[in-house]
Amino acid sequence: xxxxxxxxxxxxxxxxxxxxxxxxxxxxxxxxxxxxxxxxxxxxxxxxxxxxxxxxxxxxxxxxxxxxxxxxxxxxxxxxxxxxxxxxxxxxxxxxxxxxxxxxxxxxxxxxxxxxxxxxxxxxxxxxxxxxxxxxxxxxxxxxxxxxxxxxxxxxxxxxxxxxxxxxxxxxxxxxxx
Amino acid sequence: xxxxxxxxxxxxxxxxxxxxxxxxxxxxxxxxxxxxxxxxxxxxxxxxxxxxxxxxxxxxxxxxxxxxxxxxxxxxxxxxxxxxxxxxxxxxxxxxxxxxxxxxxxxxxxxxxxxxxxxxxxxxxxxxxxxxxxxxxxxxxxxxxxxxxxxxxxxxxxxxxxxxxxxxxxxxxxxxxxxxxxxxxxxxxxxxxxxxxxxxxxxxxxxxxxxxxxxxxxxxxxxxxxxxxxxxxxxxxxxxxxxxxxxxxxxxxxxxxxxxxxxxxxxxxxxxxxxxxxxxxxxxxxxxxxxxxxxxxxxxxxxxxxxxxxxxxxxxxxxxxxxxxxxxxxxxxxxxxxxxxxxxxxxxxxxxxxxxxxxxxxxxxxxxxxxxxxxxxxxxxxxxxxxxxxxxxxxxxxxxxxxxxxxxxxxxxxxxxxxxxxxxxxxxxxxxxxxxxxxxxxxxxxxxxxxxxxxxxxxxxxxxxxxxxxxxxxxxxxxxxxxxxxxxx
Numbered sequence: 001x002x003x004x005x006x007x008x009x010x011x012x013x014x015x016x017x018x019x020x021x022x023x024x025x026x027x028x029x030x031x032x033x034x035x036x037x038x039x040x041x042x043x044x045x046x047x048x049x050x051x052x053x054x055x056x057x058x059x060x061x062x063x064x065x066x067x068x069x070x071x072x073x074x075x076x077x078x079x080x081x082x083x084x085x086x087x088x089x090x091x092x093x094x095x096x097x098x099x100x101x102x103x104x105x106x107x108x109x110x111x112x113x114x115x116x117x118x119x120x121x122x123x124x125x126x127x128x129x130x131x132x133x134x135x136x137x138x139x140x141x142x143x144x145x146x147x148x149x150x151x152x153x154x155x156x157x158x159x160x161x162x163x164x165x166x167x168x169x170x171x172x173x174x175x176x177x178x
Numbered sequence: 179x180x181x182x183x184x185x186x187x188x189x190x191x192x193x194x195x196x197x198x199x200x201x202x203x204x205x206x207x208x209x210x211x212x213x214x215x216x217x218x219x220x221x222x223x224x225x226x227x228x229x230x231x232x233x234x235x236x237x238x239x240x241x242x243x244x245x246x247x248x249x250x251x252x253x254x255x256x257x258x259x260x261x262x263x264x265x266x267x268x269x270x271x272x273x274x275x276x277x278x279x280x281x282x283x284x285x286x287x288x289x290x291x292x293x294x295x296x297x298x299x300x301x302x303x304x305x306x307x308x309x310x311x312x313x314x315x316x317x318x319x320x321x322x323x324x325x326x327x328x329x330x331x332x333x334x335x336x337x338x339x340x341x342x343x344x345x346x347x348x349x350x351x352x353x354x355x356x357x358x359x360x361x362x363x364x365x366x367x368x369x370x371x372x373x374x375x376x377x378x379x380x381x382x383x384x385x386x387x388x389x390x391x392x393x394x395x396x397x398x399x400x401x402x403x404x405x406x407x408x409x410x411x412x413x414x415x416x417x418x419x420x421x422x423x424x425x426x427x428x429x430x431x432x433x434x435x436x437x438x439x440x441x442x443x444x445x446x447x448x449x450x451x452x453x454x455x456x457x458x459x460x461x462x463x464x465x466x467x468x469x470x471x472x473x474x475x476x477x478x479x480x481x482x483x484x485x486x487x488x489x490x491x492x493x494x495x496x497x498x499x500x501x502x503x504x505x506x507x508x509x510x511x512x513x514x515x516x517x518x519x520x521x522x523x524x525x526x527x528x529x530x531x532x533x534x535x536x537x538x539x540x541x542x543x544x545x546x547x548x549x550x551x552x553x554x555x556x557x558x559x560x561x562x563x564x565x566x567x568x569x570x571x572x573x574x575x576x577x578x579x580x581x582x583x584x585x586x587x588x589x590x591x592x593x594x595x596x597x598x599x600x601x602x603x604x605x606x607x608x609x610x611x612x613x614x615x616x617x618x619x620x621x622x623x624x625x626x627x628x629x630x631x632x633x634x635x636x637x638x639x640x641x642x643x644x645x646x647x648x649x650x651x652x653x654x655x656x657x658x659x660x661x662x663x664x665x666x667x
Contacts, residue, residue: 033392037367039395083334095336113359122362128387
């Protein structure tokens with residue numbers, strides 16, 4: 001039994017990598033994940049990743065922001081202490097628009113970004129789970145879980161045929177730093 | 179798909195031969211991973227002297243009070259609000275480049291957005307110092323927030339200044355989030371190349387970014403939505419800044435043209451500041467292949483457009499003052515252009531309306547020294563614009579017995595000159611510790627919009643010869659293209 005945990009196909013060209021994904025999928029080899037230094041459009045369709053739902057989250061946070069600030073302004077200026085400014089109406093909605101707008105944006109931005117961080121497990125100090133150090137530089141990496149996907153030589157060959165510049169058989173899942 | 183080739187008549191966004199993904203990382207991270215050169219040290223030395231002056235002058239203000247400024251009973255707002263509006267305006271270009279140009283799919287933004295966003299953040303920090311300075315008692319700044327207090331009083335939500343508090347704070351924090359989220363993949367690139375302590379620091383800063391498919395997909399969704407909400411935000415911010423004036427009853431301020439006119443002016447001055455910074459940065463940091471003549475020319479075109487809008491606004495103000503038949507309004511404008519501050523008015527007119535028109539000449543807008551000088555002139559002009567609006571409207575009010583002139587003290591000058599030093603200090607530190615170009619986004623362009631990709635297309639000889647000639651001619655303006663390889667047919 002080999003000690004290989006992950007087989008990594010390193011490509012120097014995104015198109016070759018796409019080709020590699022196709023080849024693996026044609027041979028029914030499941031792909032664990034793909035790591036790239038830049039966003040590759042069309043890859044999520046190939047790997048069957050659903051559209052992000054962050055837009056819905058953003059909309060909800062925006063609604064919360066608008067409600068919160070409008071309520072604060074209404075409570076303070078209309079309900080709690082109606083300030084008499086030249087006898088003008090206390091409930092002056094046009095004056096409330098800038099505040100409502102700003103906090104809609106504020107809540108949308110922060111709510112959505114923090115949802116994104118939570119959903120993708122990003123936070124300061126998180127140990128980077130890197131499979132290959134060049135995946136953030138100039139390598140497009142396809143990772144295949146070695147367990148159950150045998151024979152490894154066939155997977156290696158498929159990746160090489162697709163144009164991988166290097167195929168790694170890693171004994172550890174993540175390249176540890178320390 | 180990444181291999182989709184782009185029409186040959188579009189000018190390249192990345193120049194140079196043998197640009198690979200690895201080379202982009204190396205080029206962009208060069209200033210981050212190596213010791214700074216002499217030019218950086220000289221710049222940093224000068225800038226930090228300015229920043230020290232700023233610390234001294236602002237501390238002086240906090241210690242002795244706003245009375246140390248040249249303000250008087252008639253002119254209660256002068257260099258402070260001028261500086262505030264100037265800096266906020268400069269900040270707007272960063273958001274414009276990163277948000278509006280993203281929505282319009284302008285790929286040339288990819289190599290300038292990161293540094294422009296950084297500029298936004300530093301400019302808003304500079305702007306905020308004037309607000310706190312003008313409060314006199316900055317430790318009471320929290321009074322602008324609707325906090326329950328022993329007086330059972332709330333803030334006045336009808337005031338434009340309150341709107342400003344909300345607009346500027348939202349703008350700053352949303353810009354910061356937008357900028358930092360975009361930085362994560364690039365910080366991860368530094369992390370994976372670094373060793374020891376540097377790796378640990380960048381590891382914390384990178385939030386554990388790996389570049390997996392799902393992360394990238396969500397990252398792009400987040401970027402697009404942030405761009406979508408930042409676009410109305412940036413327009414609202416300068417609109418609200420203009421409310422500080424427009425909602426008053428002061429002749430010269432009380433006009434409905436202010437919001438669009440301020441927004442156009444903000445974009446105008448912001449792009450000028452981006453130009454001032456990047457023309458130097460591309461040389462010093464060796465980024466000529468990524469920030470090309472196309473970028474410079476495009477920014478100059480935006481400068482002519484917004485400069486002309488500002489020019490039309492100046493003339494409209496004059497026309498409306500006459501058309502309104504309001505005596506005070508008319509006097510305010512006659513006084514601006516021919517009164518004791520005529521020199522400020524005409525400096526503004528010359529620098530903002532007349533000299534930017536020189537960019538209609540292709541030779542001038544593709545010349546680096548001229549672009550740089552004109553960008554500084556625009557910055558000067560935009561400072562004068564705010565000075566003219568604020569001081570000349572105030573210095574002669576309704577009662578002639580209170581007519582005065584405004585004379586700045588050394589504290590006013592120190593804060594203004596110092597804030598420029600502070601801005602450059604922060605910018606110079608930024609280029610040393612963080613990547614000044616968004617690498618991931620530039621890498622996207624290599625296969626479609628780079629000079630080498632287009633060269634490959636040319637070499638196939640399957641192109642319309644007219645289009646090929648058009649393309650070759652468009653390359654002549656580039657300073658970073660080896661012209662020898664494009665021999666004329």
